Amino acid sequence: MATISDVAARAGVSTATVSRALNGKSTVDPELAARVQAAATELGYHPNSLARNLRRQETAVLALIIADVENPFFTAIARGFEDIAQTAGYSVVLCNTDENEEKERRYINVALQERVAGVVLSPSGPSTDVKSLRERGTPIVAVDRPLPDGTGDQVLVDSRRAAHTAAKHLLDNGYRRIACVTGPPGIRTADERLAGYQDALREAGLSNDLFRRAEYRAGGARQPALELLDDPRPPDALIAANSMIALDVLQALAERKLRPGRDIGVVTFDDPTWAKLIDPPLTVMAQPAYDIGAIAARMLLDRIADTSLAPASRMLEASLVQRASSRRT
Amino acid sequence: MATISDVAARAGVSTATVSRALNGKSTVDPELAARVQAAATELGYHPNSLARNLRRQETAVLALIIADVENPFFTAIARGFEDIAQTAGYSVVLCNTDENEEKERRYINVALQERVAGVVLSPSGPSTDVKSLRERGTPIVAVDRPLPDGTGDQVLVDSRRAAHTAAKHLLDNGYRRIACVTGPPGIRTADERLAGYQDALREAGLSNDLFRRAEYRAGGARQPALELLDDPRPPDALIAANSMIALDVLQALAERKLRPGRDIGVVTFDDPTWAKLIDPPLTVMAQPAYDIGAIAARMLLDRIADTSLAPASRMLEASLVQRASSRRT
DNA sequence: TTGTATGCGTTATCAA
DNA sequence: TTGATAACGCATACAA
Numbered sequence: 020m021a022t023i024s025d026v027a028a029r030a031g032v033s034t035a036t037v038s039r040a041l042n043g044k045s046t047v048d049p050e051l052a053a054r055v056q057a058a059a060t061e062l063g064y065h066p067n068s069l070a071r072n073l074r075r076q077e078t079a080v081l082a083l084i085i086a087d088v089e090n091p092f093f094t095a096i097a098r099g100f101e102d103i104a105q106t107a108g109y110s111v112v113l114c115n116t117d118e119n120e121e122k123e124r125r126y127i128n129v130a131l132q133e134r135v136a137g138v139v140l141s142p143s144g145p146s147t148d149v150k151s152l153r154e155r156g157t158p159i160v161a162v163d164r165p166l167p168d169g170t171g172d173q174v175l176v177d178s179r180r181a182a183h184t185a186a187k188h189l190l191d192n193g194y195r196r197i198a199c200v201t202g203p204p205g206i207r208t209a210d211e212r213l214a215g216y217q218d219a220l221r222e223a224g225l226s227n228d229l230f231r232r233a234e235y236r237a238g239g240a241r242q243p244a245l246e247l248l249d250d251p252r253p254p255d256a257l258i259a260a261n262s263m264i265a266l267d268v269l270q271a272l273a274e275r276k277l278r279p280g281r282d283i284g285v286v287t288f289d290d291p292t293w294a295k296l297i298d299p300p301l302t303v304m305a306q307p308a309y310d311i312g313a314i315a316a317r318m319l320l321d322r323i324a325d326t327s328l329a330p331a332s333r334m335l336e337a338s339l340v341q342r343a344s345s346r347r348t
Numbered sequence: 349m350a351t352i353s354d355v356a357a358r359a360g361v362s363t364a365t366v367s368r369a370l371n372g373k374s375t376v377d378p379e380l381a382a383r384v385q386a387a388a389t390e391l392g393y394h395p396n397s398l399a400r401n402l403r404r405q406e407t408a409v410l411a412l413i414i415a416d417v418e419n420p421f422f423t424a425i426a427r428g429f430e431d432i433a434q435t436a437g438y439s440v441v442l443c444n445t446d447e448n449e450e451k452e453r454r455y456i457n458v459a460l461q462e463r464v465a466g467v468v469l470s471p472s473g474p475s476t477d478v479k480s481l482r483e484r485g486t487p488i489v490a491v492d493r494p495l496p497d498g499t500g501d502q503v504l505v506d507s508r509r510a511a512h513t514a515a516k517h518l519l520d521n522g523y524r525r526i527a528c529v530t531g532p533p534g535i536r537t538a539d540e541r542l543a544g545y546q547d548a549l550r551e552a553g554l555s556n557d558l559f560r561r562a563e564y565r566a567g568g569a570r571q572p573a574l575e576l577l578d579d580p581r582p583p584d585a586l587i588a589a590n591s592m593i594a595l596d597v598l599q600a601l602a603e604r605k606l607r608p609g610r611d612i613g614v615v616t617f618d619d620p621t622w623a624k625l626i627d628p629p630l631t632v633m634a635q636p637a638y639d640i641g642a643i644a645a646r647m648l649l650d651r652i653a654d655t656s657l658a659p660a661s662r663m664l665e666a667s668l669v670q671r672a673s674s675r676r677t
Numbered sequence: 678t679t680g681t682a683t684g685c686g687t688t689a690t691c692a693a
Numbered sequence: 694t695t696g697a698t699a700a701c702g703c704a705t706a707c708a709a
Contacts, residue, residue: 020484022686033696038688046694063483068461069402070686073701078398080462088426088442094417101444105451110458113417113442115430122434129439132397133409154392155349237621269625292566293622296598351702362680367704375678399702402685 021062029058041066072134081319082130084114084123084140086163087236090263091291092308093141096162099312100139107320109136116143118235127152137319142166145205158322160315164207172322174315174333178208178288181304181337182215182258185286188302188339189256190223193347194284198247198254199230200240200264209235212260212288229254233264240267248275256284256345262291265301279344286345288337299343306337350391359387370395401463410438410648411459413452413469415492416565417444419592420620421637422470425491428641429468436649438465445472447564456481466648471495474534487651489644493536501651503644503662507537507617510633510666511544511587514615517631517668518585519552522676523613527576527583528559529569529593538564541589541617558583562593569596577604585613585674591620594630608673615674617666628672635666 027034032051039047040055058064072078081104085093101111112135116123123143130138131151137158140149145167152159159166161173182199189197199216202209213230220227229250231243240259244267247254257272259265265287272279279285280299287294290305318331356363361380368376369384387393401407410433414422430440441464445452452472459467460480466487469478474496481488488495490502511528518526528545531538542559549556558579560572569588573596576583586601588594594616601608608614609628616623619634647660 023688024686034687035689035696035698036694039695042688048694051695063480065457065460065480067402067463067686069398069407069463070701071688073396073398073402073685073703074687074689076701088417088423089420091418094423097417097444110443110455113444114439115426115442126439128394131394134396134398151392151394266621266625273625291622292595293620293625296595296602296622297625298627352704353702363703364680364682364705365678368679371704377678380679396702399685400704402687402701403703403705405685 020067021064022067023064025062026055026058026064029062030054076134078134078136079109080112080133080135081109081316082112082114082126082133082135082138082140084116084126084130084138086116086118086141086143087263088113088115089237090235090261090289092163092261092289092306095308096141096312096315099309099314100316101312103313103316103320107316109320118143120144120146123147131155131157137323139315139319143206144203156326158319158326160319160322162311162315170330172318172331174311174318174335176208176306176311176335176337178211178337179215179218181288181306182212182260183219184215184337184339185258185288185304186216186219188341189258189284189286189345190219190225192284192345194256194345195225196229196252196254197225197256197258197284198250199258199260200233200243200247200268201230201260202235202264203232206235209260212258216258233267235261235263237263237266240264241271244268244271245274248272248277254283256286259285259287262287262289262294265289265291269297280346281348284345284347290340295342299346302342302345303340304337305340307335310335349396350393351396352393354391355384355387355393358391359383405463407463407465408438409441409462409464410645411441411443411455411462411464411467411469413443413445413455413459413467415445415447415470415472416592417442418566419564419590419618421492421590421618421635424637425470425641425644428638428643429645430641432642432645432649436645438649447472449473449475452476460484460486466652468644468648472535473532485655487648487655489648489651491640491644499659501647501660503640503647503664505537505635505640505664505666507540507666508544508547510617510635511541511589512548513544513666513668514587514617514633515545515548517670518587518613518615518674519548519554521613521674523585523674524554525558525581525583526554526585526587526613527579528587528589529562529572529576529597530559530589531564531593532561535564538589541587545587562596564590564592566592566595569593570600573597573600574603577601577606583612585615588614588616591616591618591623594618594620598626609675610677613674613676619669624671628675631671631674632669633666634669636664640664 114126217227233240294301443455546556562569623630
C-alpha cells in the first residue's frame with residue numbers, strides 16, 4: 020500500500036507538499052501539484068483515513084443507529100439521511116440495535132471509539148445512555164423518539180395527535196368498539212399512540228381500555244391481537260402502532276377468519292409498500308420517514324458546523340391515507 | 349478525552365503497562381492491572397480506535413455493501429451477517445449502493461480508506477471493480493451475485509435452477525403462456541432467472557420469449573408488466589425475478605383487473621413478509637437470505653484468519669413455497 | 678514483570 | 694512556495 024512518502028519520493032517533493040497538493044491547498048505550485056497528482060495515480064495512492072483522522076482529530080463518518088433494519092419506516096429514514104449526508108461528503112455507518120439496549124450500548128461505544136463526527140439514533144428506551152457521547156462533545160440527533168431526558172436536537176412525529184386522528188377516523192366511519200395494539204411501555208411512540216387512541220375514545224364517551232402491548236418487532240403481536248379478538252366484547256376495529264405489528268394483526272385476523280374492512284376496521288401506523296397491495300388495501304397513518312432522515316441529517320450537519328447552536332426540535336405530522344380497510348361495508 | 353498517558357499517570361505506571369493491562373496480556377502484575385483498571389474507569393477512558401488501528405494496521409470493522417436497503421432480501425442478509433460478525437467482535441458498516449455503480453465505487457473507496465478488515469458485497473454489475481481492494485489484500489466475499497471475473501469467495505443461490513423450478517411449477521399447474529419480468533442485463537441473477545425460465549419453457553415445447561427487463565428497484569417494473577399483459581397473446585402466468593418487481597407486477601395486475609391465481613398465475617422470487625398476507629397469498633421461490641449473510645460472514649472471518657485459503661464458493665438452493673397465487677381455479 | 682523509545686501515515690507549525 | 698519536523702494515541706521490540 021502506497022503511502023504519502025512513496026508519492027513524495029516519486030514526485031521528488033516533500034510529504035508536506037504532497038499533502039498540500041492532494042488536499043487542494045492554494046499555496047502550491049501548479050506544476051508541482053500536477054507532478055504529485057501523476058505520482059499518486061501511478062502508485063494507486065489512497066490516503067489512509069486512519070492516520071488522517073488521528074491527526075485531524077475528526078472523521079467524515081456519521082453513525083445512524085436505528086432500532087430495526089427490517090422495519091420499512093427505519094430504512095426510509097436511512098435513505099433520507101444517507102442522501103443528505105452523501106452530498107455533504109460524509110459516509111454513513113448504519114447500525115441496527117434490534118430494539119435491544121445491550122446492542123445499542125455497544126454501538127454507542129463503537130461510535131465513540133471510532134470518533135464519528137456525529138450520531139443520529141432512535142433511542143431504544145428509557146435507559147438509553149448517551150452521556151459518554153455528550154461528554155466527548157459528539158453531536159447527537161434523536162429521531163422518532165426523544166432521548167430519556169428529552170433534551171437536545173430531535174426530529175419527532177406528533178404520535179399522540181396521529182393516533183387521535185386514526186381513532187377519530189374509525190369513529191367517524193361508524194366503528195364503536197375500537198382496540199389498539201401498541202409497542203412496549205417506555206418507548207415514547209408506543210405510549211403516545213396509546214394515549215392518542217385513548218383521548219379520542221374518551222372524548223366519544225367510549226371505553227378505551229381494549230389495548231395490548233407488544234414488541235415493535237415482527238412476531239410479537241400475534242398473540243396480543245388474538246387476545247383482543249377473543250374478548251367477551253370483541254372489537255369492531257383495530258389500530259396497530261406500526262407496520263410490524265400490523266403484519267401480526269393481519270395474521271391474527273386471518274386466523275379468526277375476519278376480513279379487514281368488512282368484518283373489522285383496521286388502521287396502522289406507517290405506510291409500507293404492501294399496504295396498498297393487500298385486499299382490501301390498508302388505511303394507514305403515513306409518517307414522513309424519508310423527511311425525518313433528511314431533516315435529521317441537516318440538523319446534525321448544522322450542529323457539527325456550530326456546536327453552540329441552541330437545541331433544535333422539529334415536530335412533523337403524520338397523514339391519514341384512507342383506503343378500504345377502514346370502510347364499513 | 350482521556351488518553352492512555354492520562355491513565356498511566358493516574359495509575360502511576362507507564363503507558364506500556366496500561367496498554368498491556370487493558371489488552372489483557374498475561375505478563376502484568378494483578379495488582380497493577382487492578383490499579384490501571386480503576387484509573388481507566390475513573391477517567392472514563394475509551395481507547396482511541398483510530399490510533400489503535402493505525403498502529404495495528406487493522407480495524408475491527410466489516411463493510412457490508414448491498415444493493416438496496418429497502419429490499420427485504422438484502423436486509424435479511426444483513427441480519428444474518430451482523431449476527432455472526434457481532435459474536436466475533438466485529439462491528440458492521442452497512443452501505444447501500446442503490447444498484448448504482450457510482451455509489452458502489454465510492455463505498456469501495458471508503459472501505460479501502462478506512463482499512464476495514466473485510467468486505468462483503470453484492471456486485472452492482474459487470475463493471476464492479478474490486479481491484480483496489482484486492483491489491484491491498486482486503487478479504488472480499490461476493491454475495492447473491494459473483495464478481496465480474498467470477499473468482500474469489502462467494503455465496504450464491506442457484507438462480508437458474510430456481511427459475512426453472514418456478515416455471516415448471518406453473519407448467520405443472522396447467523399454465524401454458526408464461527411470461528417473465530427479470531432484472532437488468534449484466535446482473536447475473538437477472539440473466540440466470542431469465543435463462544432458467546427459458547429452459548423450462550423450451551423443454552415443454554412452448555415459446556419462451558415473452559419477457560421484459562426492468563430495474564431491480566421499486567417502480568421500474570410496472571410499465572414492462574403492463575406491456576406483457578397487453579401482448580396480443582397475453583400471458584396466463586407471470587414470474588417476477590424479485591419482490592420489488594413483484595410489487596409492480598401486482599400493481600399492473602390490479603390496473604388490468606386481473607386477480608392472481610384465478611385470472612393469472614403469479615410466482616415471485618424472495619419471500620417478503622407481505623407475500624402471505626395478500627389475497628390470494630403469493631407463491632414464491634424463497635431464498636435463504638439470512639443464511640447467505642451468515643455464511644458469508646463466516647467465510648469472511650475464515651479468510652481474515654488465513655489469507656492463503658483456497659477460494660470458497662457456496663451455492664445454495666431456493667425453495668418453492670406454494671401458495672394460492674399459482675393455483676388455477 | 679516493567680519501562681523506554683520508536684513508528685504507524687498524516688497534517689500543521691514553523692523556518693527558510 | 695516549500696521542506697523539515699513534531700504530534701495525534703496507541704502497541705510493541707527491546708532493554709532493564
